[in-house]
Amino acid sequence: MAGVAGDATTAAPSGWQEGAAALPGAGYGDGEDRRREDRRRKDRDREDRARERRGRWHRWDTRWSPYAFVAPFFLFFAVFGLFPLLYTGWASLHRVELTSPDDMEWVGLHNFSRLLTDSFFWNALRNTVTIGLLSTVPQLLIALGVAHLLNHRLRGSTFFRVAVLTPYATSVAAATLVFVLLFGRDHGMINWGLGLAGLGAVDWQNGTWTSQLAVSTIVVWRWTGYNALIYLAAMRAVPDELYESAELDGASRLQQFRHVTLPSLRPTILFTCVVSTIGATQLFGEPLLFSGGAGATGGSDHQFQTLGLYLYEQGWVNLHLGRASAIAWAMFLILLIIGAVNRLITRRLRRSS
Amino acid sequence: MRTHSRTSRRLAGLVAVVALGAGPVAGCAEDPAEPSGSAAYDGGTSGGGGGGTTLTVGVFGAFGLKEAGLYDEYMKLNKDVVVRQTSIERNENYYPQLLTHLGSGSGLADIQAVEVNNIAEITATQADKLMDLGRTEGVRKDSFLPWKWSQATTPGGKTVGLGTDIGPQGICYRRDLFAKAGLPTDRTAVGKLWAGDWRKYLAAGKRYKARAPRGTVFVDSAAGVMAAITGGHEKRFYDADGKVVYKTNPAVRGAWDTAAEFARTGLTGRLQQFTPAWDQGFANATFATVSCPAWMLGYIQDKAGEAGRGKWDVAAAPRPSNWGGSFLTVPETGRNKAAAARLAAWLTAPEQQAKLFEKRGSFPSARAAYDLPAVSGARHAYFGNAPMGRIFADAAQGVPVQIVGPKDLVIAQNLADIGMLQVDQKGRSSRQGWDAAVKAIDNALDR
Numbered sequence A: 001m002a003g004v005a006g007d008a009t010t011a012a013p014s015g016w017q018e019g020a021a022a023l024p025g026a027g028y029g030d031g032e033d034r035r036r037e038d039r040r041r042k043d044r045d046r047e048d049r050a051r052e053r054r055g056r057w058h059r060w061d062t063r064w065s066p067y068a069f070v071a072p073f074f075l076f077f078a079v080f081g082l083f084p085l086l087y088t089g090w091a092s093l094h095r096v097e098l099t100s101p102d103d104m105e106w107v108g109l110h111n112f113s114r115l116l117t118d119s120f121f122w123n124a125l126r127n128t129v130t131i132g133l134l135s136t137v138p139q140l141l142i143a144l145g146v147a148h149l150l151n152h153r154l155r156g157s158t159f160f161r162v163a164v165l166t167p168y169a170t171s172v173a174a175a176t177l178v179f180v181l182l183f184g185r186d187h188g189m190i191n192w193g194l195g196l197a198g199l200g201a202v203d204w205q206n207g208t209w210t211s212q213l214a215v216s217t218i219v220v221w222r223w224t225g226y227n228a229l230i231y232l233a234a235m236r237a238v239p240d241e242l243y244e245s246a247e248l249d250g251a252s253r254l255q256q257f258r259h260v261t262l263p264s265l266r267p268t269i270l271f272t273c274v275v276s277t278i279g280a281t282q283l284f285g286e287p288l289l290f291s292g293g294a295g296a297t298g299g300s301d302h303q304f305q306t307l308g309l310y311l312y313e314q315g316w317v318n319l320h321l322g323r324a325s326a327i328a329w330a331m332f333l334i335l336l337i338i339g340a341v342n343r344l345i346t347r348r349l350r351r352s353s
Numbered sequence B: 001m002r003t004h005s006r007t008s009r010r011l012a013g014l015v016a017v018v019a020l021g022a023g024p025v026a027g028c029a030e031d032p033a034e035p036s037g038s039a040a041y042d043g044g045t046s047g048g049g050g051g052g053t054t055l056t057v058g059v060f061g062a063f064g065l066k067e068a069g070l071y072d073e074y075m076k077l078n079k080d081v082v083v084r085q086t087s088i089e090r091n092e093n094y095y096p097q098l099l100t101h102l103g104s105g106s107g108l109a110d111i112q113a114v115e116v117n118n119i120a121e122i123t124a125t126q127a128d129k130l131m132d133l134g135r136t137e138g139v140r141k142d143s144f145l146p147w148k149w150s151q152a153t154t155p156g157g158k159t160v161g162l163g164t165d166i167g168p169q170g171i172c173y174r175r176d177l178f179a180k181a182g183l184p185t186d187r188t189a190v191g192k193l194w195a196g197d198w199r200k201y202l203a204a205g206k207r208y209k210a211r212a213p214r215g216t217v218f219v220d221s222a223a224g225v226m227a228a229i230t231g232g233h234e235k236r237f238y239d240a241d242g243k244v245v246y247k248t249n250p251a252v253r254g255a256w257d258t259a260a261e262f263a264r265t266g267l268t269g270r271l272q273q274f275t276p277a278w279d280q281g282f283a284n285a286t287f288a289t290v291s292c293p294a295w296m297l298g299y300i301q302d303k304a305g306e307a308g309r310g311k312w313d314v315a316a317a318p319r320p321s322n323w324g325g326s327f328l329t330v331p332e333t334g335r336n337k338a339a340a341a342r343l344a345a346w347l348t349a350p351e352q353q354a355k356l357f358e359k360r361g362s363f364p365s366a367r368a369a370y371d372l373p374a375v376s377g378a379r380h381a382y383f384g385n386a387p388m389g390r391i392f393a394d395a396a397q398g399v400p401v402q403i404v405g406p407k408d409l410v411i412a413q414n415l416a417d418i419g420m421l422q423v424d425q426k427g428r429s430s431r432q433g434w435d436a437a438v439k440a441i442d443n444a445l446d447r
Helices: A002-022 A030-091 A110-116 A119-151 A157-169 A171-180 A188-194 A209-235 A238-247 A253-281 A285-290 A307-317 A321-352 B011-019 B070-079 B091-104 B117-125 B144-151 B175-180 B189-196 B198-210 B221-229 B250-263 B275-282 B294-303 B337-347 B350-360 B368-369 B388-398 B408-425 B430-445
Strands: A095-099 A100-106 B055-060 B079-088 B111-115 B161-174 B215-220 B286-294 B312-316 B322-329
Touching: A030 A095, A030 A321, A030 B286, A095 A119, A095 A253, A095 A321, A100 B070, A100 B091, A110 A321, A119 A157, A119 A209, A119 A253, A119 A307, A119 A321, A157 A209, A157 B221, A171 A188, A171 A209, A171 A285, A171 B175, A171 B275, A188 B070, A209 A253, A238 A253, A253 B161, A285 A307, A307 A321, A321 B091, A321 B189, A321 B337, B055 B091, B055 B337, B070 B144, B070 B337, B070 B350, B079 B337, B079 B430, B091 B111, B111 B117, B111 B337, B117 B322, B144 B161, B161 B175, B161 B189, B161 B294, B161 B337, B161 B388, B189 B312, B198 B215, B198 B221, B198 B250, B215 B221, B221 B250, B221 B286, B221 B408, B250 B430, B275 B294, B286 B322, B294 B312, B322 B337, B350 B368, B368 B388, B408 B430
Parallel strands: B055 B079, B055 B111, B215 B286
Antiparallel strands: A095 A100, B111 B322, B161 B286, B161 B312, B161 B322
């Protein structure tokens, strides 16, 4: 901008000078011509220089603007992502309490080595994996089915699309509160239904599997629609010709789904798998609130305490920031491992296709 | 002040998130503030000029100061002061945040409430960041219960917190269910039924069970019984030297065994306190008794609703016992420290504590308040017009000077929510439950 403005101001007086000089000096022979020629050359030079300047600006612009545009993200990431990550790593090597966070005592890898023998940690890890599987697998399968249905021409399709997304828009706290009531032992609606069907009441919260199933239900309910919309978007990108030719070949809807939709969706499915796995590893709100606000223990037997909940219990109930940081980094490492495994699978799949 | 040691933290944060305002907010606004009790503080010192000071008070749960109209009254007395309150529903969330803010020295309210189970840790680790309120003008040490005063005082004599309420306990019971089960219904007779011994409370429970109305049990939870019994002992989880002794303390083991027997003989509703299921238990009248600190009366009224009016009553507990209570502290970093200290002193003065009791049922920690008619003559209309002032004052004066330790809350929580809950809800043996609790506490105390 600055360069352009400069050109305009320099161009105006030069044009005026030319005009002013031309009036008295009209038709006075060679000397005059030479001077005019001279002036023109100078003007051309000046224009060249301006163009060059503009070009330099342009190069600079194209080269650095993208960085300027993404800089806010990286700034925020550095402040709210990278710094906490590194600081957590630093804290995990210390004995440090929330009562005096500045008072850090170096303990090396002690916080990590003790996790290896910490039965509460392994219990939480196991719960995280089982709840993760119990929620991710049905969630993605149902989402695929829902997306497939939505992909057909439906009356009021926008309504249905918004409807499947509503659970995702609901707050975890509100949703979980409702589920706590539904899964109540004495006055819950689900047990009431079981009673009507002639089955006995289930103590959802106290059993290991029942409580994990209940927590998974909340997760499935919340995230299925979200994944369905991602699948739907991917399905829209599948060329119609593929379906047309499949139909010409006499493929049924189900066969079309298996042989056209699924293969085209493979990268999307992998993406949702990764995202859901990350979400499952960090599962926190649902199990925390599922105990009805009774704390971060995840049930009297820690039967649905996830890693996120154990981290919270160590850091914010027991106030051991160092130990909590070690759990946080352990979770981070677990995610890295999952990421590596996922990459391996992706690569193999790509090679096979 | 709803200070529930455990209450606060569980007072169902999620319930609050959703039902903001649906709960206990009702019915306080209409009372005009009477200037009677506030002679010690002539308000109009600075006249009603503009500008003025804004003081913030950070509390957890439905603390009651605001609901009882005390802020409004103070603002009327001090025209240049505006009092604002910020509240976090669960102490479990409130307390770590308070610690973080104290650590960074920012984000603090001018006055910060502290729950009794946290006060030992606060006094031991944060004293240098809090004002010495013992020296504030108008604060009289001898108007507080001595044990309440000493809980927030450092060995060096710095008093970092002023006591608000305490939680002397009675036994709240359903008169209608008692009648159906053939037990006495008059509150004096009911009190006599178990006077002096928690084992007699157990015996009454067995009598109740023999003729219990369908679908009801004697008591809500084994953990509630355990908390009530341990609340009557001088030494609970720590000894006077600050050593953790709960494992070997006969008082804790005795409470544990009695509570476990409630569970074993099927006298409990197998509920966990301050969860939605527990609230439903009040609403559906599924249990006949619950040991209730003074602050719980309002909670019961909220949850049991109009259907329970006149059916609930309150009798003396087998032995005097305390559960909960809070303190007000003033952080050093505040911009209006002096004004905040004055407000804290006013809020915890006997006259104001009496008003808080009258409106919210939070029992005063200021002994001087017990003789005020607002306390001594207090009756609770919902609880069959029970003379709650007398019942709780008697209980309060029998409560021993309790040793509080820095990790009281963590120990109490794990004993209740891991150990006793396993015994009560999962049918584990008393031994298994105890071992599970000890393992969890060892893990929690290990830094």
